[in-house]
Amino acid sequence: MTEATASEFAVDPEETIDLLQRMVRIPSPYFEEHDLAEFVYEWLDDRDLDPEYHHVSEPEITEYEGDNVIARLEGSDPDAPTLLLNAHMDTVKLVEDWEEDPCSGRIEDGKLYGQGACDMKAGLAAVMKAFEALAEVEANGELRGDVLLTAVVDEEGPYGLGTDRLIRDGITDDCDAAIVTEPGPILAQEDIDNPALLLGARGRYLYDITVKGKAAHGSQPHKGVSALVDAGRLAERLTEIEVGSHEKLGDGSVCPLMLNSGSQTLSVPERARLMVDRHVVIGESEERVRADAEQAVADLDLDSEVEIRFREAPDPGIKYGPYVTDEDHPLVGALQDATRSVAGTDPALGYFASVGDFNYLGDRAGLPTVIVGPDGENIHGAGEFVYTDEVVEVADIVTETAAKFCG
Ligand SMILES: [Zn+2]
Structure with missing residues (x-):
């Protein structure tokens, strides 16, 4: 097999940004993700990617009922590694200080605006497009391992119920490593720029x-x-x-x-x-x-x-433990190779300053977990935006990484 190149796996940039814009226009503050979950399901279903709803119920404290959307590409070799692609569908509650519709999806000077545009509908669009591209790799018989896509609810809410439920229902049990496309450098402990890989979190x-x-x-x-x-x-x-x-x-x-x-x-x-x-x-x-x-x-x-x-939690297992992913792990190597191929440069390496679903994956589920995501500004605030070129870049990096890691 020839060495992978960016062009071999590249996603369509216009389609990727169009997908992101459509999702930004569907409000999805935590605990109110229903419409966006339906959109993600339909988008995958329209492409014959066999999505499933995975129910999330927490009757004790939050009385929350919702659904993750998951889909799996089955590789040809059951012994080859399985890669998890995780992105959350929810945003923070819409902030009042916006001077425009917080769900406008307006694009100007390479920036796409909206609540959750950067955190993390951009990362969600990137993994959805990567998953679509990887389905072609699979169709060509060139995918040995599985790729599991999980679009989850309630990451911004108090308990990370969507990813918690994936773990508690055993859905991550057969995974060997995880990529989470949360915004990267802007929330890193150190001052770094994209392309960057965040290899752990407090x-x-x-x-x-x-x-x-x-x-x-x-x-x-x-x-x-x-x-x-x-x-x-x-x-x-x-x-x-x-x-x-x-x-x-x-x-x-x-x-x-x-x-x-x-x-x-x-x-x-x-x-x-x-x-x-x-x-x-x-x-x-x-x-x-x-x-x-x-x-x-x-x-x-x-x-x-x-x-x-x-703090009281719906389950004693719900806790945000710290983790570090080994720089020598094959997933990190595949991400570094893919970044060189797609962006023409080595990624910066850093660590995340705060916590998120990646802690559940990296600590509780014990998966080598890397955050690689498009950057922007004003995350969780008014005027939130994401750099559109970074959305496409991350989609390409994830596609090529998965093709190699599972290939
Ligand atoms: Zn986030």
């Missing part, structure tokens, strides 16, 4: 601290115990925790996110609630995070009663 825990003091007349605060003051001291102390460090992922971090307390009348506040974000690197477990918080409480020797509670 993990994240969210916990609540409830502080119970003792009410008293506000003119005599020494007779009470102010939960507000104690929670404030605790918030400051938590930022002084010595966090872990990792050679690839950098440092962990602690950020108190919210402090609720107060008194409408002249009383010493008796209760406070402090919500804390902790980003962790490999080696920092849930036990360590809890122990650190308990130590901060102990250090201050507070008179208030303090309780630390991790």
Whole structure:
């Protein structure tokens, strides 16, 4: 077989951007992805790519009911590797500050605008076009391994229910590696540009601290115990925790996110609630995070009663653990080769600053997972856009990578 070239697998740029524009025009904030899921299903079905709905139900906390859309190309050799292509269909809730229709899909100066244009309908369009191109590779008998496409719901929501459900239903069990086409460099730990591969991500825990003091007349605060003051001291102390460090992922971090307390009348506040974000690197477990918080409480020797509670989740397995994918993994090599072929340059290597479905794949499912995605600006905000040429480039890189990795 001859060495792959960009032209051999190239997607049609106009069709790719047209697909992206159509999807941006279908609003799909998390928990409201139904119309877009139907669109993705129909698009695949029109091309005889055998899509299936995969139901996602979470009756306990969110009462969410929705559907992932999945499709599989079956390679000729059951022993060849299976590659997962994962993209989320949902966006954040539409932001109010847009000066135009947030779902316009307007294209100007090589930028396509809309809520979710970059995060990550662009990445979704890229994997859909790549999957279509790979179906031809399969039809030519040149695909040995399987390619599994998963367009998932609720990545932006509180629990990543779509990808969580893939894992819990065993759909990722036979996969050997994963590509997630989330926006790349803009959310990287370091200052890099596309083309880039992000080979890991920090993990994240969210916990609540409830502080119970003792009410008293506000003119005599020494007779009470102010939960507000104690929670404030605790918030400051938590930022002084010595966090872990990792050679690839950098440092962990602690950020108190919210402090609720107060008194409408002249009383010493008796209760406070402090919500804390902790980003962790490999080696920092849930036990360590809890122990650190308990130590901060102990250090201050507070008179208030303090309780630390991790966020309730629909399933104990739902957690965003940190992961790193080995630079020497064959998927990384295939991505580097494909990037050279498509973009004519080596990709930058980096690590993701925050968390997402890729943590579920990289940590929980244990899959070597790489993020490669088109970049833009104003992600999650008004004026979000994606660079259209990068959408096409990522589609080509993913196609060629899959053809090689599974070929
Ligand atoms: Zn995203």
